[in-house]
Amino acid sequence: MGIPNRPHPLARAKAADWAGRAVQALWDKGLTPKPPLEPEFLWEVASRGFDPQDETSLRSNAEVEDFRARLDQLCASLREDAALNAMGHAMAYGQLTSAIRKRHALGQVWRETPQLAQTAIAPPIIVAGQMRAGTTRMHRLLAADPQHAGTRFCNSHNPVPISPDWRPLKAGAALAIARRINPWLDALHPFGATRIDEEIGWLAGALSPATFEAQWHIPGFVGWSEARDPAPVYAEFARILRTDAATMGDADRPRVLKCPQFSEDLPALLAQFPDARLVVTRRDSAAVLDSSVSLVASQMAVQSDHGNLAGIEREWQRKLRLREQRLETALAEFRGLVAWVDFERLNADWPGEIAQTYAALDLPLTDAALAAMHREQSRAEHGSHTAHKTQLAQFAAS
Incomplete structure (x- = not known):
């Protein structure tokens, strides 16, 4: 099925309204109560069935x-x-309870098999750069190399290892629903249940702002998070990566990692993987802003009836500028190998x-490697x- 016409950045599909x-x-x-977005309520619902120790397993008090x-x-x-509508409220409830539940499930896995989170892995290749600047294309080309490894979308969506591994089926079903709600989804980012994708799900599971600020107007949380040390987020991220490498059997191959949030938090990520190689993509800033605003507006339109395109543009001008400044500062102190990639040359x-x-x-x-990359391209x-x-x-x- 083709991508339908999208008349405006804040357009919303009829399926989303329904x-x-x-x-x-x-x-x-x-018929069902509206769930409050209160921490205590969410915690009580999502932690049900888990041992209290699953919250703390392998995690420091600070984490x-x-x-x-x-x-x-x-x-x-x-x-x-956020001024959420009913759909946005339901989606927020689902995402937050999912994050709490998966955090407990990972803790349970690590309590029973702590060696998974301590797996020795090859130094990763980290793709950094602004969103919409060619990071996905470079990520997938590099991960196509048989000498390297990448993270499946379903593993990012749910990092808890299970046997048999039903995650591809569950992720496929989730994507089918998401495409129905937002028929422009694949135009914004090409998805696939087992396709190599960014590790944004692992960051969301630690409540990094990356996935949330692209859906909701939450300046209070974003400003608070930007001023906070992200080290606890990346300590969890590293444990998940080591666990995923062990269960997928690719710990000996460099994992190609990618998320635009890395540009904002690079020192914390490199503290976990000091031997990493970096790939930094660059693109004209005006084009990056236009594409970023389009992506964010499409997600916000589904979850709030008060979307403001000018406000979204102002916020992402600020956010992209912040990420650029933080990336430049981090790279000035990095002494490892760096490759610079130009979007137009790519x-x-x-x-x-x-x-x-x-x-x-x-x-x-x-x-x-080149043959595999040609197939990916x-x-x-x-x-x-x-x-x-x-x-x-x-x-x-228009």
Whole structure:
């Protein structure tokens, strides 16, 4: 099925309106209570069935306290700032209870098999740079190399290892629902249940703002988080990565990691992986802003009836500037290998940009790697995300 016309950045599909009305009707008729976005209530619901020790397993007191503080601040900002509609309220409830539940489930795994979180892994390759600046393309090209490894979307969505592994089926079902609610989803970012994807789900599980600020207007939480040391988030991230590498059997291959949030938090990530190699993508700032605003507006439109395009643009001008400043500061202090990737050159000659990237990182570029990358590039060229360029042109014209 093709991508339908998107007349405005804040356009909302009929399916989203229908789902929102259905949720509101359930609450209005008393068929199910509207769940409060209160930390104590969310914790009681999501931790049910787990041992209290699952919250603390392998985690320091500071890490336990950080998660609780993040939950408090995020809930307060959702109540006070976000102006959520019924759909947004239900989605916030689902995401926060999921984060609490998965945190306990990981703690349970680590309490029973702590060695998983201590798995020795090859130094990773970290793709940093602004969102919409070619990070996904570089990430997937590098991860296509048989010498490297990448994180499946379903593993990012749910990092708790299970046997048999039903995560691809569950992630596929979740994506089907998401595409129904937002039919422009794949134009903004090409998804697949087992496709290599960014580790934003692992950050969301530790209540980093990355996934939440792209959905909700939550300036209280975002400002608080930006001023806070993200070290506890990346301590959890490192445990999840080591666990995932052990269970997927690829600990001996460099994992290619990617999330735009890394640009904001790079010192904390490098503290966990000091031997990492870096790939930094760059693109014209105006193009990055236009594409970022389009992505954020599409997600916010579903969850609030009070979307403000000018406000979204102002916030993401600020956010992109902050990430650029923090990335520059971190890179000035980094003494490892760095490859710089230009978005336009990547469009014009991706094999050439890959070749210079491998040379900068002192990595061997094999025929097998190039063949795998050609297959990945062919898949990308025929993907739905190419429709986003058309959408942006229509927005600019109107």
